[in-house]
Structures are given as C-alpha cells and as structure tokens.
Amino acid sequence: MQGLTVKGLDCVRGDRLVFAGVALAVNPGRALLLSGPNGSGKSSLLRIVAGLLPPAAGTLAWEGEDIAADAEAHRRRIAYIGHADPVKPGLTVCENLEFWARLYGLDPEIEPALYQFGIEQLADLPARYLSAGQRRRLTLARLAVGQNSPWGPPLWLLDEPATGLDPGAVAMLANAILAHLANEGVAVIASHGGRLDDALEGHADRLDLQDATP
Amino acid sequence: MIGLVLLIRRDLKLAFRGGTDAAMAVVFFILAATLFPFGIGPDLDILPRIGGGVIWVVALLAAMLSLERMFSADYEDGSLEQFVLSPLPMVLVALAKIIAHWLTTGVLLLVAAPVLAVFYNLPGSAFVPLIVSMLLGTPTLSLIGAIGAALTLGARRSGVLISLLVLPLYIPVLIFGALVVDGAIAGREFGDLLTVLGGFLLLALAAAPWATAAALRQAIE
Numbered sequence: 423m424q425g426l427t428v429k430g431l432d433c434v435r436g437d438r439l440v441f442a443g444v445a446l447a448v449n450p451g452r453a454l455l456l457s458g459p460n461g462s463g464k465s466s467l468l469r470i471v472a473g474l475l476p477p478a479a480g481t482l483a484w485e486g487e488d489i490a491a492d493a494e495a496h497r498r499r500i501a502y503i504g505h506a507d508p509v510k511p512g513l514t515v516c517e518n519l520e521f522w523a524r525l526y527g528l529d530p531e532i533e534p535a536l537y538q539f540g541i542e543q544l545a546d547l548p549a550r551y552l553s554a555g556q557r558r559r560l561t562l563a564r565l566a567v568g569q570n571s572p573w574g575p576p577l578w579l580l581d582e583p584a585t586g587l588d589p590g591a592v593a594m595l596a597n598a599i600l601a602h603l604a605n606e607g608v609a610v611i612a613s614h615g616g617r618l619d620d621a622l623e624g625h626a627d628r629l630d631l632q633d634a635t636p
Numbered sequence: 637m638i639g640l641v642l643l644i645r646r647d648l649k650l651a652f653r654g655g656t657d658a659a660m661a662v663v664f665f666i667l668a669a670t671l672f673p674f675g676i677g678p679d680l681d682i683l684p685r686i687g688g689g690v691i692w693v694v695a696l697l698a699a700m701l702s703l704e705r706m707f708s709a710d711y712e713d714g715s716l717e718q719f720v721l722s723p724l725p726m727v728l729v730a731l732a733k734i735i736a737h738w739l740t741t742g743v744l745l746l747v748a749a750p751v752l753a754v755f756y757n758l759p760g761s762a763f764v765p766l767i768v769s770m771l772l773g774t775p776t777l778s779l780i781g782a783i784g785a786a787l788t789l790g791a792r793r794s795g796v797l798i799s800l801l802v803l804p805l806y807i808p809v810l811i812f813g814a815l816v817v818d819g820a821i822a823g824r825e826f827g828d829l830l831t832v833l834g835g836f837l838l839l840a841l842a843a844a845p846w847a848t849a850a851a852l853r854q855a856i857e
Contacts, residue, residue: 497721506714512653525722
C-alpha cells in the first residue's frame with residue numbers, strides 16, 4: 423500500500439517560496455484533493471509530481487522508489503491534465519483524441535472514451551466548433567483511453583479538471599475517476615470544491631496547501 | 637519513430653487545413669521579390685546579376701515569417717507539456733516540428749523559386765544550382781530558426797526577438813547560397829560552395845534539435 427509519497431517538498435517560483443515542507447501519501451485506490459487559495463501552489467505541486475517543474479527541496483517516491491531515479495518510467499505512469507486544453511481546432515474531435523492516444527502508445531480505439539464523456543456525436547466535427555465545455559470533455563476523454571488496459575497510467579494528476587463543465591459532465595468525470603480508483607489507480611486533483619469533491623467523498627483525502635504557505 | 641511520423645503528419649494536416657502560415661510565406665516570397673524590379677527598373681543586364689541574391693534574401697525572410705508560430709500554438713494550448721510527458725523524446729519532438737516547418741515553408745519556396753528565376757531573367761544554367769542550393773539551404777534555415785523560436789517562447793514581441801537572434805546566423809547560408817547562383821551564371825565552378833552548404837546543413841542537423849529541445853524544456857518550467 424504505497425502509491426505516491428512526497429516528503430519535505432519545497433517550491434520556489436522566481437524569488438518567492440510558494441510552499442514549504444509539504445508531505446503527502448496517496449495509497450492505491452485513493453484520491454487526494456488539493457485545496458487552497460489562488461497562488462497557494464496547487465498547480466505547481468501537480469507539475470512537480472509530473473516532473474514538469476523541479477522541486478526546490480524534498481523527495482517524491484512511487485511504490486517506495488525515488489521518482490528522480492527513473493524519470494522516463496515515471497512519465498509512463500502519469501496522465502496529466504493541466505489548465506489548458508491541448509485540442510487543435512484544425513483537427514476533428516476523433517483525430518485530436520487519436521493523436522494523443524497513439525503518441526502515448528495507448529489503444530487507438532477511442533469510441534468508448536468519446537461515449538464515456540458524451541461527445542460521441544461530435545466525433546467528426548472539427549474542434550474549432552466546440553464550446554469551451556466540449557473542449558474540456560475532449561481533453562478529459564484522454565483519461566478514458568486505455569483506462570482499462572494494463573498499460574493505462576496509474577497516476578492521474580488533474581488540475582481543476584471540472585472547470586467549464588456542466589453538472590452532467592462533472593458526473594461523467596467523477597465516474598471515470600471512481601473507475602480509476604477501483605482499478606487501484608491513484609489520483610491527485612487540484613480543486614476549489616463543488617460537485618466533483620462531493621462525488622469523491624469517501625474515496626479522497628484532503629490537503630489544504632494554505633497550511634504549507636509561508 | 638512512430639511518434640515522430642505522427643507529429644509530422646499532424647502538423648502537415650494542420651498546416652494544409654489552416655493554410656495561412658504556409659501560404660503567407662510563399663505569397664510574401666513572390667511579392668517581395670517582385671518589388672525589386674519595380675525599384676531598380678527592368679534592366680535586363682542588372683536583373684540577372686542581382687537575381688540570385690534577391691531570391692535568397694527574400695527566401696530567408698519568408699522562412700522567418702512562420703517561425704514565431706512554430707511552437708507557440710503548442711505552448712499556449714498545453715500540447716508542449718503533453719509532449720514532454722509523452723514517450724517521444726523532446727529531441728524528436730523538436731526534429732518533427734522542424735521537418736514539418738520545412739515541408740510547409742521550405743518546400744513551397746523551392747517550388748516558387750524557378751518562377752522568380754524566370755522573372756529575374758536568370759539563364760537556364762542557373763536554375764538547377766538555385767534549386768539545389770535552396771534544397772540544402774532552406775532546411776538549415778528551419779533548423780537554426782527553431783532554436784530562436786524555442787528560446788523566445790512565451791516572451792513578449794517574440795517575433796522581433798527571433799529576428800535579432802536568427803538573422804546573424806542566417807548570413808553564412810545567404811552568402812553561400814547566393815554565391816552558388818552567381819557562380820552558375822558566370823560559368824564558374826560551384827560544387828565546393830554546395831559542399832559548404834551541405835556542411836552547414838549537417839552541422840545544424842547535429843546541433844539544432846538538441847538545442848531546441850533544451851530551450852523548449854526551459855520554456856515550460
């Protein structure tokens with residue numbers, strides 16, 4: 423029961439110490455909800471765990487192994503959804519999703535993922551015609567691609583994933599996360615509260631980064 | 637390698653469906669080269685003498701037009717972060733973007749160059765050397781330009797910054813490219829000049845993808 427373990431993590435952006443001494447542990451089958459005001463370092467923490475940002479101090483481990491020892495293996499176990507939607511307006515919904523699935527070496531069978539996020543009827547529509555919420559659904563559908571395969575990434579890092587989603591889509595996202603946790607996956611989610619947090623009640627622990635802000 | 641091909645294919649699709657960047661470079665290439673004869677007059681002795689140099693200068697500026705967009709769209713929509721986390725090494729991401737840039741800009745300039753050669757009354761003997769020199773020179777422009785585009789990612793007025801960074805590095809390619817055409821017109825041997833252009837290409841190919849990848853990683857931190 424090890425999953426993700428973080429100890430003594432410091433984050434510095436420019437000259438500002440964003441947070442210091444953050445420690446957390448997320449076991450397989452559990453989620454961690456990060457909360458805190460704007461600028462408290464939720465996104466930075468996710469980016470550090472993803473390996474997109476170097477920590478100023480501290481250690482990160484997966485299944486007890488130091489993440490820094492094998493960065494490539496760590497990248498393979500991550501599904502990271504940031505603030506932005508990596509969706510190309512010139513490609514159709516289907517082409518967008520298929521590109522990322524193939525690039526990540528996942529099953530390019532993407533119809534089930536489109537169904538899971540309720541955008542199957544938009545499959546052949548160029549993404550330039552999508553609303554902000556539909557673009558977000560398309561971004562999140564990447565999580566569902568390969569979710570049930572043994573090669574699916576076990577660590578989901580989601581930065582305010584419910585932004586711009588209607589209640590129905592939030593429920594779809596919650597179902598995807600719960601299915602991931604049922605598969606012994608781990609999820610770390612930056613959140614400002616709301617329906618997603620409610621849906622994950624009982625499956626998630628909480629960490630308020632305000633407590634770690636100097 | 638599959639990832640490399642995937643990314644090139646995606647960028648080509650986007651370029652041909654969006655169309656504006658690639659078309660803009662070629663239209664600029666033809667329009668800007670067309671302006672010179674209006675400025676200096678239609679003297680059939682002068683035009684062939686300056687033709688090679690003008691075509692090369694304008695090709696260089698046209699190739700630079702689309703550099704700013706080389707990585708910025710992927711940077712703004714979060715694709716670049718996803719590339720860093722993907723199994724495709726960043727060096728190959730950079731190489732794929734460079735190849736796609738050349739295919740959508742350099743190749744079109746190559747196709748348009750003979751038209752301008754006719755416009756400048758270049759002798760038939762200069763056509764093949766012009767095309768071969770551009771075949772060797774334009775990929776070098778994309779490779780060097782990629783470093784500038786990656787270094788200025790996220791900066792304000794990145795277009796101007798790219799020009800300041802990249803233009804001095806383009807000068808050797810310009811000199812040798814224009815010399816090849818001049819040599820062909822004057823009936824001089826130009827094989828060695830093409831070899832030098834090939835050397836520039838190999839040098840840029842060896843260094844630029846790595847430098848670009850390092851700059852891209854820096855940009856997303």
